[in-house]
Amino acid sequence: MGQGWVGRTFLVPELPDVEGFRRVLSEHTGEPIRAVRVRDPGVLRGIGARQLTDALRGHRFERPWRHGKWLIAPAGGPVLMLHFGMTGSLSWHALDAPWHRHDRVVWRFDDGELRFRDMRKLQGIRLAADETQAERMLGDLGPDAREVARERFDELLSGRRGRLKSVLTDQTFLAGLGNLLADEICWHARINPQRAVADLDETERSALYGAMRRVLRESIKAGCVPSRDTWLTGARDEPDGPCPRCGTPLSRRRMTGRTTVWCPACQPS
Numbered sequence: 334m335g336q337g338w339v340g341r342t343f344l345v346p347e348l349p350d351v352e353g354f355r356r357v358l359s360e361h362t363g364e365p366i367r368a369v370r371v372r373d374p375g376v377l378r379g380i381g382a383r384q385l386t387d388a389l390r391g392h393r394f395e396r397p398w399r400h401g402k403w404l405i406a407p408a409g410g411p412v413l414m415l416h417f418g419m420t421g422s423l424s425w426h427a428l429d430a431p432w433h434r435h436d437r438v439v440w441r442f443d444d445g446e447l448r449f450r451d452m453r454k455l456q457g458i459r460l461a462a463d464e465t466q467a468e469r470m471l472g473d474l475g476p477d478a479r480e481v482a483r484e485r486f487d488e489l490l491s492g493r494r495g496r497l498k499s500v501l502t503d504q505t506f507l508a509g510l511g512n513l514l515a516d517e518i519c520w521h522a523r524i525n526p527q528r529a530v531a532d533l534d535e536t537e538r539s540a541l542y543g544a545m546r547r548v549l550r551e552s553i554k555a556g557c558v559p560s561r562d563t564w565l566t567g568a569r570d571e572p573d574g575p576c577p578r579c580g581t582p583l584s585r586r587r588m589t590g591r592t593t594v595w596c597p598a599c600q601p602s
Contacts, residue, residue: 345511351509357424358447368440401475405467412462418453421450498527516593517565
């Protein structure tokens with residue numbers, strides 16, 4: 334479940350991937366943490382290896398929750414906060430499973446291990462004293478993209494300027510949308526990602542919200558933004574790939590530091 338390769342592109346963890354990691358952790362709540370092993374302290378943020386170990390060993394993870402790309406795991410007082418950056422994951426392994434060279438932190442239980450794996454180490458692991466502090470640490474984020482109501486979505490859009498793609502991937506606007514999701518949502522809504530947000534009319538805002546709900550629902554089921562022949566994701570990495578809907582060659586350009594893909598026929602400027 335979760336991230337992998339689509340064509341030549343590595344799937345950066347976005348909201349659906351983190352929801353999958355939340356499910357993995359949820360399967361092991363209530364079990365005592367027998368040991369914490371920090372194999373690479375380079376993924377720790379604002380906390381040392383000994384502090385993390387002492388805070389969590391002997392505790393039990395309670396019901397984890399997610400906000401955007403963050404996974405929050407209360408543990409009977411302290412709260413573990415995980416951000417997966419561009420290459421992170423959380424997975425369950427047997428006690429005797431061989432190490433992967435990018436396994437950075439391991440929580441050992443009676444019957445297996447949770448492993449935080451991350452190649453690039455761009456984000457990582459934080460620890461809050463309690464849930465109040467954890468929520469305060471997330472205070473700059475916008476509402477979760479899966480949970481935001483239509484009325485709130487319109488309110489947020491009405492106060493924004495700039496191009497649609499840049500706004501959708503701004504975590505202070507909505508938490509959880511990344512490059513693949515933003516492009517997929519715009520494609521499903523038939524709106525060009527380069528459009529100015531201020532120029533969207535009521536019908537377009539409605540289409541955008543509906544597309545976001547559908548894309549997130551299907552992606553959460555798959556544990557990632559799925560590579561489907563009927564979705565933009567299934568064609569975006571093909572050189573001169575055709576639009577899955579109309580067959581027009583897809584367009585692409587760099588926006589917000591990432592490759593943006595759209596159909597010039599289905600999503601006119």
